[in-house]
Amino acid sequence: MTVDAHVHIWDIDGGKFDVEYDWLEKTSDVLSRTYTLGDLEPQLSEFGVGALVLVQAADSLAETRALIDAAEHAPLPATVVGWLPLHDPARTAAELDPPHPALVGVRHMIHRDPDPEWLLRHEVSESLGLLADSGLVFDAVAERPDLVAQIPVIAAAHPALTIVLDHLGKPPIAERGWQPWADLLAEAAACPNVVAKLSGLATASAPGFTAADWQPYVDHALSVFGPDRLLAGGDWPFTLTAASYRTVWRTTLDTLATLSPTDRDAVLSENARRIYRLP
Numbered sequence: 001m002t003v004d005a006h007v008h009i010w011d012i013d014g015g016k017f018d019v020e021y022d023w024l025e026k027t028s029d030v031l032s033r034t035y036t037l038g039d040l041e042p043q044l045s046e047f048g049v050g051a052l053v054l055v056q057a058a059d060s061l062a063e064t065r066a067l068i069d070a071a072e073h074a075p076l077p078a079t080v081v082g083w084l085p086l087h088d089p090a091r092t093a094a095e096l097d098p099p100h101p102a103l104v105g106v107r108h109m110i111h112r113d114p115d116p117e118w119l120l121r122h123e124v125s126e127s128l129g130l131l132a133d134s135g136l137v138f139d140a141v142a143e144r145p146d147l148v149a150q151i152p153v154i155a156a157a158h159p160a161l162t163i164v165l166d167h168l169g170k171p172p173i174a175e176r177g178w179q180p181w182a183d184l185l186a187e188a189a190a191c192p193n194v195v196a197k198l199s200g201l202a203t204a205s206a207p208g209f210t211a212a213d214w215q216p217y218v219d220h221a222l223s224v225f226g227p228d229r230l231l232a233g234g235d236w237p238f239t240l241t242a243a244s245y246r247t248v249w250r251t252t253l254d255t256l257a258t259l260s261p262t263d264r265d266a267v268l269s270e271n272a273r274r275i276y277r278l279p
Contacts (some may be wrong), residue, residue: 001050003272006199006233014068028241052078081105084129107139112189132161143170155191167200174206189224199233202242211254218255227263231272
């Protein structure tokens with residue numbers, strides 16, 4: 001069974017979400033529509049996807065609750081990386097008393113926050129400690145070098161907190177760049193409580209990308225993290241701005257082709273099941 005560890009859904013017409021996705025208008029017309037699990041479900045069987053992790057796309061409690069509802073009614077096992085007000089430890093504590101069983105992680109749109117050091121705030125650190133105490137993970141959408149550089153800082157401050165680096169920290173694939181991304185990824189991987197997600201690579205690539213374009217970056221991630229600390233996600237529907245869901249998964253699988261069956265299973269299934277508490 002493959003776990004797609006990074007799926008988004010949203011309702012731009014309101015509905016249960018009651019959320020405004022203002023960033024959608026600044027990205028692509030492809031994204032400016034409602035996306036549901038029903039839209040994705042027909043594509044899952046081709047790659048043996050048997051479980052999902054639904055990931056927040058708005059810093060909104062309303063969306064978190066809608067994602068939990070979607071996970072409870074999903075056609076296959078699903079858990080949620082939602083949003084909590086980490087800037088307000090008291091409110092975060094209230095939301096975690098107790099956390100909903102489907103809520104297994106929290107994320108904040110740090111790459112869109114006007115404060116580039118939001119993640120380093122004292123009050124946010126206090127809330128990250130609350131996540132660790134509750135057994136939740138923190139997904140870090142660190143899509144810039146300055147944000148990736150902050151990961152070892154919070155990892156050292158919270159050794160009991162599992163931190164998931166989304167999208168491999170957005171390697172510079174399109175321009176065939178390497179530094180400072182490679183060293184920053186290695187520094188994050190040196191922290192035993194940090195894992196990384198093979199996701200979002202299509203939107204970091206030039207048009208017409210192939211597995212050969214991704215391979216050096218995936219190989220580096222495998223070298224510094226090892227197969228036991230990597231997981232994979234399709235980043236649907238965001239990836240549709242660059243490639244189809246099929247293309248993303250085929251390319252991902254091609255980059256993992258030389259791994260042993262055990263290591264491939266770890267990256268594609270077992271790590272995500274463990275980290276995101278999937279059955």
